[in-house]
Amino acid sequence: MADAPLRDPNPEPGGAHADPALRPEIARARTIARLPLNAIRAFTAAARLGGMAAAAGELGLTPGAVSQQVKTLEDRLGLKLFEREARGVRLTAVGADLADAAHQALDGMAHAYERALARTAPGILTVGVAPSFASLWLAPRIGGFLKAQPDLAVRLDSQRHHVDLARGEADIALRWGRGDWRGLVVLPLGPEPLTPVAAPALAAALRARIDFGPACLLDQVRLHFAELDDWGCWFRAAGVAMPEVIAAGPGGPVFSESTAVIEAAEAGQGIAIGRPSLTADAIAAGRLVQLFPDIRADDGWGYYLVATEVGLRRPAVAAFRDWLMAEIAKMPR
Numbered sequence: 001m002a003d004a005p006l007r008d009p010n011p012e013p014g015g016a017h018a019d020p021a022l023r024p025e026i027a028r029a030r031t032i033a034r035l036p037l038n039a040i041r042a043f044t045a046a047a048r049l050g051g052m053a054a055a056a057g058e059l060g061l062t063p064g065a066v067s068q069q070v071k072t073l074e075d076r077l078g079l080k081l082f083e084r085e086a087r088g089v090r091l092t093a094v095g096a097d098l099a100d101a102a103h104q105a106l107d108g109m110a111h112a113y114e115r116a117l118a119r120t121a122p123g124i125l126t127v128g129v130a131p132s133f134a135s136l137w138l139a140p141r142i143g144g145f146l147k148a149q150p151d152l153a154v155r156l157d158s159q160r161h162h163v164d165l166a167r168g169e170a171d172i173a174l175r176w177g178r179g180d181w182r183g184l185v186v187l188p189l190g191p192e193p194l195t196p197v198a199a200p201a202l203a204a205a206l207r208a209r210i211d212f213g214p215a216c217l218l219d220q221v222r223l224h225f226a227e228l229d230d231w232g233c234w235f236r237a238a239g240v241a242m243p244e245v246i247a248a249g250p251g252g253p254v255f256s257e258s259t260a261v262i263e264a265a266e267a268g269q270g271i272a273i274g275r276p277s278l279t280a281d282a283i284a285a286g287r288l289v290q291l292f293p294d295i296r297a298d299d300g301w302g303y304y305l306v307a308t309e310v311g312l313r314r315p316a317v318a319a320f321r322d323w324l325m326a327e328i329a330k331m332p333r
Helices: 020-034 037-049 052-059 063-077 093-120 131-138 142-148 200-207 214-219 230-237 244-248 258-266 276-284 315-329
Strands: 082-085 088-091 124-129 153-157 172-177 185-188 195-198 272-274 302-307
Touching: 037 052, 037 063, 037 093, 052 063, 088 093, 124 131, 124 315, 131 172, 131 258, 131 276, 142 153, 142 315, 172 315, 195 200, 195 258, 195 276, 214 230, 230 272, 258 272, 258 276, 272 276, 302 315
Parallel strands: 124 153, 124 172
Antiparallel strands: 082 088, 172 302, 185 302, 195 272
């Protein structure tokens, strides 16, 4: 009688002895194990945003690093995913197909991850916020949000640099700028017209002048925020020509934080250019007075709510957004 054939005691998964019904699943598992996920992530961002530089900004990498990741993926596939052109890149047919599938897969993974995180993570919402907005607008109002969300704790990260939302440094952010942050959901918090404000006693003295008008502010102590030419912008809107000697110098102290500008104005140290989000409470309380409420200027700067698409799906983030926008809508402009 012939001996029975010897069996491999440790057959390779997916080998000749594998159940035929399982072979496709095993092959797919091997493909997943070999996926260059970092390269796919970089490629997907470049495809969605239309270039390596924009993807680099979203991922916190250099454009060269993104290009290298894309090249790694192309080398692994032996296919071109982008056509390099003078004005940027254009997806090939196979690149477009892969980009669509990868975007759906990554988006689905991110959504599932956020749902799991919302169930297991401590109830802490981290908000990145510009320092002046945190001090003069958000801090006096945040209690209302906490009262509405008693099971949620809020951490306010008020730094001058922008927190990296894509890397999870914060759940949502309130940024100062022009709203040009690609790859993120950006919601304006309303117009921020410029207008001069002063303490009541100083405002009364100015209004008592025979020559009271926008031009009379040229000989006053003007308080300045270092990063912007807010006074020049307002004088131009008021139709006031600034003499060369005035235009060449600040004509008053310069502050690196707009909070300090407003505090100095409240103390009667000079006249400041105010924005609604930073001066509304002081005006309502009688600590500041608008000198020319009908003369306003727009310099294109303002505050914005910023978040990732995935982040806004979290109930806590969505609740903060809805509360914030409702509070902003109550503000006098």
